[in-house]
Amino acid sequence: MKAVVVDSYNSIDGTSIKEIDTPGVSKGCVRVKIGAAAVGFVDGLKVQGLYQTKDPLPFVPSTEFAGIVDAVADDVTAFKPDMPVIGMTRSGALAEYISVPSAALKHLPPQVPFEAGASFQANYLTGLYALDARASLRDGEILLVLGAAGGVGIAAVQPGKLMGARVIAAASTAEKRAFAVQFGAGQTIDYTRADWRDTLKELTGGHGPDVIFDPVGSEVALQAFRSIAWRGRHLVVGFASGTIPALAFNLPLLKGGALLGVDLAQIQKREPETHARLMAQLFDWLASGKLQPVVGKVVPFENFRDAFKTMQSRSALGKMIVKFG
Structure with missing residues (x-):
């Protein structure tokens, strides 16, 4: 599969799309075919090695994504292939596929497009x-x-x-x-x-x-x-x-x-009950249409650098989104 791979802490111009192995599906995990991924301010810092913690090299940037379930482990019952989902993880979302623990995923309401889902959590x-x-x-x-x-x-x-x-x-x-x-x-x-x-x-x-x-x-x-x-x-x-x-x-x-x-x-680890309550509130607003996630500039996967540069220039309106076609 194709993925954006950070081999060294550098400007986004020093980062490119490479061919890497498609992730497997280990126990408790779900593989998602990504439809859209978000690029935030923290992602830009991580690529340059300027964030408070450094992701070990090499790594695939971006923490938020939306897409379709591609495969599930035998012990996972909450998700089935072809279900639309959104997820959040430490890194890895700027790729055609990602494999994450099922707890990292939530069902995406059918009326919410991938671009909006990726900009949400x-x-x-x-x-x-x-x-x-x-x-x-x-x-x-x-x-x-x-x-x-x-x-x-x-x-x-x-x-x-x-x-x-x-x-x-x-x-x-x-x-x-x-x-x-x-x-x-x-x-x-x-x-x-x-x-x-x-x-x-x-x-x-x-x-x-x-x-x-x-x-x-x-x-x-x-x-x-x-x-x-x-x-x-x-x-x-x-x-x-x-x-x-x-x-x-x-x-x-x-x-x-x-x-x-x-x-x-630190919210989920230190305040799990508060995290669960707030996520329930957000998804209630999302499903009812009271809250509509704001999507900023949407760029195709091959132009992923544009999302980083727009965000880093502070000219972005809303969240920057990379779309997979």
Whole structure:
């Protein structure tokens, strides 16, 4: 089968499609023929060897996928050949086939296309875990989403609205802000303007945001925290800007505010009951149509580098998807 293979930690230009063995189906596993795979910010870091943990070389990047069950082990009963599924794993999704434990898969509702399914789990679980389990976002509160048009940002805008929050989307271009409005933001802010905090103060009537969802980092994060409401919660999701800010400890004191970390990789292991509850909520929203995963740019498998480069340039709207034909 064909797969994107990372032989050395390098730029995406140094990575190519190669012919490798099709995976077998060991005990408890399911082999999936992949229809679409997602490329996120973390995937770009892993290819370059810049993520917090390194995948052993060689490896096939991408953690999220959607496709059709190709084969199942004899001891697997929950899945049958030809069933549409979505899955999430450590790596391996940028390939024509993948073999994973059955617990890594979920049934894909028939009305949801592969592209949407592949863009669903990681971002939306991150968004809902942050807003629900970490920030305890309440109906009527003000939610400020930084980087609101990116794959993770838009996955906080939508659940935020479903949870009854008033969502303010912060993004750097008019196109990105319009995109966020299209998917549920009530108001927007251009955080590249020097006076953006004045605009935020005006929009919130001087109250400030109760919850800040922050996958950006940099000076923008510091300025956002300076505007937070009394007893506000600032969710640290990532550092897409490439800069990790340092917050002076007197600011949480003066604001009565809390800085809360959000790490998707640890949720299932450390909080299995919370993970199960949130996944059930997400799939309920997905099946009912209340939540429609946002698909960004879709590129064919042979052009996989375009997905990485668009994502790394921070010009992406929604999640980047590689489609297999």
